[in-house]
Amino acid sequence: MTSYVIPAHDIVGLPVAGTSDLFPVRRVYCVGRNYAGHAREMGSDPDREPPFFFCKPxxxxxxxxxxPNRVLELPYPPATSNLHYECxxxxxxxxxxxNISVEDAASHIFGYAVGFDMTRRDLQFKMRDAGRPWEIGKAFDFSAPIGLIHRAAEAGDINNAAIQLDVDGVTKQSSAISHLIWSISETMANLSTLFTLAPGDLIFSGTPEGVGAVVRGQVLEGKVEGLSPITVKLV
Incomplete structure (x- = not known):
């Protein structure tokens, strides 16, 4: 039996719809500016340049x-006054x-969920403007709330599904997965030339336009057609 000099870290398990099983999380990859509208609102050219990636722990x-059917209380993070949602x-x-091919990418997918890429936008922009990594803006504690995982075969026509985020009942983001600049399969093919993907990896596929700041007390509800929604309250 292996003995560690400090207690071993716990594996994060995400619930899988219709079962008591958990999906063990390994790495979390995120695709930047993968919707044209969001690229524009961030001040970038939405032309179909190669995708770029960053990671969360x-x-x-x-x-x-x-x-599902519960409100997750999410702590407002320190060192920011401009916390943004990204569904x-x-x-x-x-x-x-x-080196997964676009044609074969779907066979590597276990399932899908709705998640929030919470972002300390002021810190992200500060690092971006200085030409430094984004980690303090993107990879902080509680930055990746994720809902129930649905198996791929049970998720419906995910590539054409609607995606939406509401803040206190008011719709702020509304688009469709079909509007991704790089499709899910194309994103996976590109990412797998840079990293060897493994079971347990998660990929945040990008967020539509309409991102904005939230404050304590506000409630976020994220939805992707065919999947269980996620509801978060900032505390």
């Missing part, structure tokens, strides 16, 4: 499971591989 301090379709990888 896959540990229990960052990835927060959100139970995204999250892809859960069930079969690993490198």
């Amino acid at each position: 896959g540990d229990a301090q960052a990835v927060v499971p959100a139970a 995204e379709l999250v892809v859960a990888i069930g079969k690993g591989g490198a």
Whole structure:
């Protein structure tokens, strides 16, 4: 039996719809500016340049499971006065591989969920303007709440599904997965040339336009057609 010099870290498990099983999280990859409208509102050219990626930690301090039909209380993070929501379709990888083809990418997907890429926008912009990494703006504690994972075969026509985020009942983001600049399969193919994907990896596929700031007490509801919604309250 292996003995560690400190207690081993817990694996984060995300609930899988219709079962008592958990999906063990390994790495969390995020695609930047994958909707043209969001690229424009961030001051970038939405032309179809190669996708770029950043990561969030896959540990229990960052990835927060959100139970269906319940409101997840999410702590407002320190060191920011401009916390933004970004609602995204999250892809859960069930079969690993490198240099995956676009045609074969779907066979590597276990399922899908709705997630929020919470962002300390002021810190992200500060790092961006200085030419430094984004981690303090993107990879902080509780920055990745994720809802129930649905198996791919049970998720319906996910590539054409509607995606929406409401703040206190008012719709702020509304689009469709079909509006992704790089499709899910194209994103996976590109990402797998940079990293060997493995079972347990998650990919945040990008957020539509309409991102904005939230404050304590506000309630966020994220929805992707065919999946369980996620509801979060900032505290």
